[in-house]
Amino acid sequence: MWQVRWVLKPVVFAACLLPALHLGLGALNATGVLHFGGISLGADPVKVMLHTCGRWTLNFLMITLCMTPLKDLTHSVFWLRFRRMFGLFAFFYVLLHFSVYLLLDQSGKLGALWQDIVKRPYITIGMLGLLLLIPLALTSTAKSQRRLGRRWTQLHNLIYVIATLGVWHFWWQVKKDIREPLLYVGGLTLLLGYRLWKRRPRVSVARFARTDAS
Amino acid sequence: MRKTSRDLGLIVPSDITPYEQYLSRRTLIAGGLGLMAAQSIGGFAGKAFGQPPAALTYVHNAALSATEAPNSYADITTYNNYYEFGTDKADPAENSQKFRTSPWSVTIGGEAEVTGSFTLEDILKPHPLEERVYRLRCVEAWSMVVPWVGFPLGDLLKRFKPTSKAKFVEFKTLFDPKQMPGQRSAVLEWPYVEGLRIDEAMHPLTLVAVGLYGKVLPNQNGAPLRLIIPWKYGFKGIKAIVSIKFTERAPRTTWAGAASNEYGFFANVNPEVDHPRWSQASERHIGANAFGPRRPTLPFNGYAAQVASLYSGMDLRKYF
Numbered sequence: 001m002w003q004v005r006w007v008l009k010p011v012v013f014a015a016c017l018l019p020a021l022h023l024g025l026g027a028l029n030a031t032g033v034l035h036f037g038g039i040s041l042g043a044d045p046v047k048v049m050l051h052t053c054g055r056w057t058l059n060f061l062m063i064t065l066c067m068t069p070l071k072d073l074t075h076s077v078f079w080l081r082f083r084r085m086f087g088l089f090a091f092f093y094v095l096l097h098f099s100v101y102l103l104l105d106q107s108g109k110l111g112a113l114w115q116d117i118v119k120r121p122y123i124t125i126g127m128l129g130l131l132l133l134i135p136l137a138l139t140s141t142a143k144s145q146r147r148l149g150r151r152w153t154q155l156h157n158l159i160y161v162i163a164t165l166g167v168w169h170f171w172w173q174v175k176k177d178i179r180e181p182l183l184y185v186g187g188l189t190l191l192l193g194y195r196l197w198k199r200r201p202r203v204s205v206a207r208f209a210r211t212d213a214s
Numbered sequence: 215m216r217k218t219s220r221d222l223g224l225i226v227p228s229d230i231t232p233y234e235q236y237l238s239r240r241t242l243i244a245g246g247l248g249l250m251a252a253q254s255i256g257g258f259a260g261k262a263f264g265q266p267p268a269a270l271t272y273v274h275n276a277a278l279s280a281t282e283a284p285n286s287y288a289d290i291t292t293y294n295n296y297y298e299f300g301t302d303k304a305d306p307a308e309n310s311q312k313f314r315t316s317p318w319s320v321t322i323g324g325e326a327e328v329t330g331s332f333t334l335e336d337i338l339k340p341h342p343l344e345e346r347v348y349r350l351r352c353v354e355a356w357s358m359v360v361p362w363v364g365f366p367l368g369d370l371l372k373r374f375k376p377t378s379k380a381k382f383v384e385f386k387t388l389f390d391p392k393q394m395p396g397q398r399s400a401v402l403e404w405p406y407v408e409g410l411r412i413d414e415a416m417h418p419l420t421l422v423a424v425g426l427y428g429k430v431l432p433n434q435n436g437a438p439l440r441l442i443i444p445w446k447y448g449f450k451g452i453k454a455i456v457s458i459k460f461t462e463r464a465p466r467t468t469w470a471g472a473a474s475n476e477y478g479f480f481a482n483v484n485p486e487v488d489h490p491r492w493s494q495a496s497e498r499h500i501g502a503n504a505f506g507p508r509r510p511t512l513p514f515n516g517y518a519a520q521v522a523s524l525y526s527g528m529d530l531r532k533y534f
Contacts, residue, residue, distance in 0.1 A: 042293060044498070
């Protein structure tokens with residue numbers, strides 16, 4: 001399977017970087033430093049950068065959560081080879097999201113950041129989601145996975161909490177048009193619902209098994 | 215002195231305000247040279263905007279204009295909150311190009327001696343136009359500086375001889391889901407309703423805008439006529455007005471009705487009273503210096519000297 005490692009993965013990796021590249025070029029155009037083929041972030045580039053990074057964080061969280069259902073549906077572990085990469089891209093985009101917020105939107109004022117965290121519930125939960133993602137990113141290596149064993153799975157179950165916090169953070173900050181956050185709520189409900197459904201108690205099966213045995 | 219300004223309809227694809235050019239054109243007019251200023255004013259964002267809007271005849275009101283440089287024509291016409299044409303800021307510019315502003319009529323009703331339906335021409339005819347550069351502060355904590363062309367709302371309202379019962383004025387936007395795709399979804403209650411207390415409506419700063427950058431108001435900015443109340447958050451500036459009604463009680467306005475804990479009837483710009491979900495203490499200025507630091511928000515958006523007396527004795531935390 002060298003093709004996956006040396007061809008497919010690098011291609012997917014590059015594709016995951018495209019939104020960041022677009023924002024980077026757009027930001028350079030907005031400052032007037034450079035002019036790249038008509039990429040414009042519009043009249044309020046900071047807001048576009050903030051929201052785009054936020055959206056891609058949620059997108060990558062959702063994509064990461066899709067890998068296990070895809071494995072189950074296709075009976076192939078192929079999908080799991082991409083799970084770590086997608087999870088780390090969620091972390092990458094949330095770091096960008098936070099950096100844009102702190103450095104560009106709030107002009108790097110830590111006092112303003114702290115005020116927001118304390119006073120604004122949607123920022124409190126967003127921040128909590130980011131902090132919870134840090135241990136997951138740090139223990140994403142195969143080595144950590146081996147070392148932590150079962151506790152690794154327990155720790156990484158935090159992804160369900162993080163994804164919920166992220167969607168909630170989005171829901172709480174929109175002014176009125178909740179259609180887009182509603183899409184994420186729907187996606188998350190499906191993905192988490194699938195896990196619950198998988199873990200449903202198989203009462204009837206167990207009973208049949210007992211009957212067979214007796 | 216009133217002169218005609220006209221341009222040759224050149225489309226300059228520029229994102230930067232040719233402000234010097236704009237100023238020099240104004241100087242030409244003010245200097246009484248009386249020549250048609252053969253310069254294009256705003257930087258059009260591109261072909262998406264179709265024909266350049268027609269030029270207007272007006273005088274510049276320096277006394278009531280902000281001294282800051284206005285935002286570019288492109289910024290002002292591509293970054294709009296106008297939910298009738300979509301909730302994204304880029305939607306109105308895209309979805310309003312075929313909006314028909316002619317024929318247009320405005321219904322005047324309620325507590326006034328003169329009521330009925332008036333054509334846009336009837337409404338506008340007696341009013342000399344002036345240009346005023348106003349600061350615009352959105353409730354979303356961003357701001358712009360905009361050169362509007364219009365006339366004081368008070369001058370219009372007086373023509374209808376409001377009675378002593380007229381304590382408030384209610385305004386409504388056109389309801390036409392065929393033309394306004396945003397109205398096909400229930401994101402807000404349609405039609406959009408806004409209102410002012412009669413003394414706010416009669417205040418000399420309150421403007422009926424029919425133009426922008428010396429030209430006819432683009433559809434995405436609220437054509438054919440809209441309100442500008444520069445000391446209030448932008449959403450008070452109702453667009454595409456079809457109804458004006460004098461009332462005894464405060465009208466139920468759209469945003470206040472949608473979320474009364476977040477948007478008040480008065481909606482005066484106030485750095486002391488935060489939106490429940492974000493701070494109103496500072497704002498990000500749209501445009502050339504997009505990556506610059508946030509600016510502190512001023513009480514009444516910097517118009518406190520002119521309007522603070524309207525609210526003396528009122529608890530502005532309660533009446534936000």
